[in-house]
Each structure stands twice: as structure tokens, then as C-alpha cells.
Amino acid sequence: MNQTVRIAPEGSQRSLNEAYDTALLDLDGVVYAGGEAIAYAVESLGTARDGGMRLAYVTNNALRTPQAVAEHLTRLGVPAGAEDVITSAQAVARLISEQLPQGARVLVIGGEGLRVALRERGLLPVESADDDPAAVVQGYGGPDMPWARLMEAGYAVARGVPWYASNTDLTIPSGRGIAPGNGAGVEVVRIVTGQDPQVAGKPLPPMHRETILRTGARRPLVVGDRLDTDIEGAYAGGVDSLLVLTGVTTPAQLLAAEPKHRPAYVDRDLRGLLTPQPVVEPSDGGFRCGGWTARVGDGVLLLEGDGDEPLDGLRALCAAAWDEAGEGVSGADAGKALARLGL
Numbered sequence: 001m002n003q004t005v006r007i008a009p010e011g012s013q014r015s016l017n018e019a020y021d022t023a024l025l026d027l028d029g030v031v032y033a034g035g036e037a038i039a040y041a042v043e044s045l046g047t048a049r050d051g052g053m054r055l056a057y058v059t060n061n062a063l064r065t066p067q068a069v070a071e072h073l074t075r076l077g078v079p080a081g082a083e084d085v086i087t088s089a090q091a092v093a094r095l096i097s098e099q100l101p102q103g104a105r106v107l108v109i110g111g112e113g114l115r116v117a118l119r120e121r122g123l124l125p126v127e128s129a130d131d132d133p134a135a136v137v138q139g140y141g142g143p144d145m146p147w148a149r150l151m152e153a154g155y156a157v158a159r160g161v162p163w164y165a166s167n168t169d170l171t172i173p174s175g176r177g178i179a180p181g182n183g184a185g186v187e188v189v190r191i192v193t194g195q196d197p198q199v200a201g202k203p204l205p206p207m208h209r210e211t212i213l214r215t216g217a218r219r220p221l222v223v224g225d226r227l228d229t230d231i232e233g234a235y236a237g238g239v240d241s242l243l244v245l246t247g248v249t250t251p252a253q254l255l256a257a258e259p260k261h262r263p264a265y266v267d268r269d270l271r272g273l274l275t276p277q278p279v280v281e282p283s284d285g286g287f288r289c290g291g292w293t294a295r296v297g298d299g300v301l302l303l304e305g306d307g308d309e310p311l312d313g314l315r316a317l318c319a320a321a322w323d324e325a326g327e328g329v330s331g332a333d334a335g336k337a338l339a340r341l342g343l
Contacts, residue, residue, distance in 0.1 A: 003235060003238070003259070003260075005259045005326065005327055006259060006262040006264070006322065007319060007322045007323040007326075008280040008287060008315075008318065008319035008322060008323065009263070009264065009265055009266050009277070009280055009315045009318055009319065010240070010264045010265060010277065011276075011277050011278055011279030011280065012265070012276050012277040013276055014276060015273070015274050015275050015276055016221060016242060016265065016272065016273050016274075016275075016277065017047075017048040017051050017052075017053040017273045017274055018051065018053075019219075019221075020053065020219050020220060020221035020240070021053065021054060021217060021218055021219045021220070022053065022054040022055075022056055022215055022217035022218075022219070022220045022221070023048065023053055023054070023055050023056065023220070023221050023223050023273060024056050024058045024211055024215070024217065024220050024221065024222045024223065025045075025055060025056065025057050025058065025223045025224075026057075026058060026059060026060075026202075026222075026223065026224035026225060026226070026229075026230050026247075027057055027058075027059045027061070027069070028059070028061065028172055028173050028225075028247065029173045029224075029225035029226070029246060029247020029248055030223060030224060030225050030244055030246060030247060030270070031045070031057070031073070031076075031078065031270075032072075032076060033173050033174070033175060033246070033247070034173075034174050034175020034176070035072070035175065036076075036175065037076045037077065037078075038246045038269065038270070039246075039269060040269050040270055040271050041076075041078070041269070041270045042076060042077040042078055044269070044270035044271050044273055044274055045078050045270060045273075046077075046078070047274055048273045048274060053273075054215065054217070055078075055080070055084060056084055056085075056086060056211065056214070056215045056217070057069065057070075057073065057080065057084055057085045057086070058086045058087075058202070058207070058211050058222075059085070059086075059087050059088065060087075060088045060166065060167035060169050060182075060201040060202050060207075060229060061087065061088070061113075061140055061167075061172065061182075062087055062088045062089035062092070062110055062111065062113045062114050062117075062139030062140055062166035062167070062182070062201075063110065063111040063112070063113050063139065063140045063141060063142050064087075064111065064112070064113050065082070065087075065112055065113050065116045066082040066083075066084075066085035066086070066087060066090070066113075067082040067085075068112075068113075069082075069085045069087070070082045070084060070085050073085075083214070086207075086210055086211050086214050086215070087113055087117070087166075088139065088166035088167045088200055088201030088202070088207060089110075089113040089114045089116070089117035089139055089166055090117045090120075090210055090214075091166070091200040091201060091206045091207045091209075091210040092114075092117070092137055092139070092164050092165070092166045092199075092200035092201070092206070093114070093117035093118050093120065093121045093123065093137075094121060094200075094206065094210060095164065095198065095200045095206050096118070096121070096123060096135055096137060096164055097121035097122065097123060099135075099162075100123065100134050100135060102122040102123075103122060103123070103124055104123055104124065104134040104135065105123075105124045105125075105126045105131060105132060105133045105134055105135075106118050106123050106124065106125055106126065106133055106134065106135045106136070106137050107125075107126055107127070107128070107129060107131065107133035107135070107136045107137070107152065107153070107156050107161070108125045108126070108127065108137055109136065109137065109138040109139070109141065109149045109150065109152065109153045109185075110137070110138060110139030110140060110141045110145075110149075110166065110182075111139065111140070111141050111142055111145075113139065114137055114139045114166065118137070127152075128152060129152050129153075129155035129156035129159070129161075133156055133161055134161070134162070135161060135162045135163070135164060136153050136156045136157055136161050136162070136163045136164065137164045137165070137166070138153055138163070138164070138165045138166065138182065138185060138186060138189065138197065139165070139166035139167070139182055140166070140167075140172070140181060140182040140185075141185075143179070145185075150185055150188050150189060153189045154188075154189050154192040154193055157189060157192075157193040157195050158192070158193045158195075162198070163189070163193075163195055163196075163197040163198070164197050164198045164199075164200065165182065165186050165197040165198070165199045165200070165201075166182060166199075166200060166201050167181075167182055167183065167199065167200070167201025167202065167207075167229070168182065168183035168186050168197075168199055168201070169181040169182060169183045169201070169226075169229060170183040170184055170187075171183075171184075171248065173225075173247055173248055178248065201229070202229040202230060202232075202233035203228065203229050203230075203231075203232035203233035203235070203236050204233070204236070205236060205237070207233060208233055208236065208237035212237075220239050221239070221240055221241065221242055222234035222237075222239060222240070222241040222242070223241070223242045223244065223270070223273070224241065224242075224243065224244070224247075225243065225244055225245070225246055225247025225248055225249055226247065226248055226249060227243070227249050227253065227254070227257055227261035227263075228261065230243075231243055231257075231260075231261050231262070231263045232260050232261055234263070234264075235259075235260040235261075235262075236260070240264040240265070241263040241264050241265070242263060242264065242265040242266075242267060242272055242273070243263035243265070243266050243267075244267055244268065244269050244270060244272060245266070245267070245268055245269070246268075246269050246270075251314055251317075251334075251338050251341075251343040252334055252335075252338060254266065254314070254318060255301070255317055255318060255321040255330060255332075255334050255338075256321070256325075256329050256330050256331075257322070257329070258325075258327075258328070258329050259327055262318075262322055265277050266311065266314060266315055266318065267311065268311055278290055278312055278315065280315050280316060280318075280319045286302075286316075286320055287316045287319035287320050287323070288305075288316060289307075289312040289313070289315040289316040289319070290305075290307040290308070290309050290312030290313070290315075290316075291305045291306055291307025291308060291309075291312065292304070292305040292307040292312050292313035292316045293305050293316060294313070294316035294317045294319065294320040294337065295320050296320050296321070296324040296330075296332045299331070299332055299333060300332060300333045300336070301317055301320055301321060301332045301333065301334040301337045302320075302337065303316070303317060303336075303337040303340055303341070310341040310342055310343060313337075313340075313341045314338075314341060314343060317334060317337055317338075320332075321334070
């Protein structure tokens, strides 16, 4: 896909919940972390919903069913139904169903979310490589998934059974820190078999297609915390994105983002849905946002001004770094500039 290279975050005179009809929200690191709501998430989503924005929750985590996710959100104070949740399990089940006949046996390496999604597509989940599966599907199975499940996947894939993965996120956020994700398990099977799976989840097209089919969104805004899944998925789908800094992405990683990882908007948390976004403008060889001006000099990101909002300084730094990098990745040292902003 030919995309214009973004060299600065976008501005919006209207609040984002008014400018877009549907928010496609990631969950882990955006709405909750370790099962508990992230600060300001419940109130912000309620205000956005009451203002007419549709909220859809899009997750690469294939462990839980949409109903279980919706019940969790509702307990946190974010009312949701199963129809509001789109998972990578649903996306991979559709992908498999388009390539295999109804009733085909599929070896499941993962949790109940995968089994339910497969049955919805007329496929039969099985548990062993000796059950004559026509495919293997691998998704996150939770922290207690036994090593023996990866062995079953390896046996079947090594025999030539087609292999699918819900997603390949190497890590997931948890209440105690960053933990191994489904991608780590996929790498284990890849090492053993030398094969590669077909992948459905973010940032790949099957997940975006599943989301649009289920929501009917006409002007969606992807909201996420990960550059390599949420933001890249929005880029691949040709839609705008909002990066929130409540999950795994650090300001330094954002400044070094390659073109497909550069969001349209950047904000601290989900309150960013409810406000206009400031304009970033060229200024005297650099870029200005709010009371801050940023430029690159001698391989260093320089920040001038005394703005009240550190996020405006980060937005200006993004523009300076991305403009300098063009289609590549900025190598400018941002340490002092970010320290000045307290980021």
C-alpha cells in the first residue's frame, strides 16, 4: 500500500469522539492493565459513548470469548455486549473457514476464545495431533498453559498440517510487568518445525477486515498502546490512529518510529478522545506545538520554550524526529529533551 509518509502528528479542531464515528480500542494497556481499569479510562469512554461515538474493543488476545471480555468491561464500569468485542480468535477462525470445508478438525493450542470462534465458523476443535486435524491454530492460552500444548502443535506442524496463529505479539502487559505473549509460543513452534504460520491478528489485514465487518465503521479511529500492532494495523488499513502512553510504548520509541508506526495523534491516556488535538506547525527550521519548539541539530533533538503541557513538547519532538528521518528511523538523541519534559 502506498501511504503518504507522516512527518508530524495531526491536529483536530474537533474532539476526536466528534471527528470519528467509531473508536476501535485495544484493551490491554489502553482500557485496563492486569485486569484493572487504567486511570481515566472508564470516565472517558462513558463520555465518548454518551456523545454518540460507537465503542468497539479490538484485541489480539484470543484467550477469552467476546462475552467474557464484555462482562469484564461491564464490571469495570464500561458497559459492553459481546457484539462490541472483536478478537483475533474470530479473525483467525474466519481465515481458516475460508480455506477449509465445514466440519474440518482444527487442533487448538490456546483457550476457550479460540474454541468458541471455531465452532461459530462450523469448525470442530480437537485437542491432539493424533486426532487427524486439518489445521493447527495457536493463540494465547494464559499463564498456566502447559508446555505439552506447544509440543502438540510441533508434532502436527512437523507432519505438514497447515498452521495458523491468532497473532504474534511477543509480549503482553500485565499487572506485574511485561509478560511473554502468543508470539513467544509461536517462536517455539517455529524453531522446532522450521515452518511459518498464517497470522490473522493486528497488524495484518484479516483483523482489520474482521473489525470493519463486525462494526460497520465508516470513519474509524484506532486507539492503541503498541506501535507494531495497533498503529501499524491502522496504517495497513488506511485509517487514523491515536497512541496512548498507558501501555508498552515509551516516548523514546515513539520518536524513533518508522513511517508505518507513526500515529495520527498522541495523548497521555483515553482523555485524548474527548479533546481537540493541537496543531504542530513548522517554525524557524523546526516544529512548534503549544509553547514548545523542537528541531534536530548535530544528531540531537533540541527543545526550546516553556510550554505548560509536556505532551505538546513531545508532539513537537515527534515532528522534528520524523521529518529528519523521512522514510527511515530517527537516530537523533532525545534523552535531554525528554528529561526536560519529564517523560
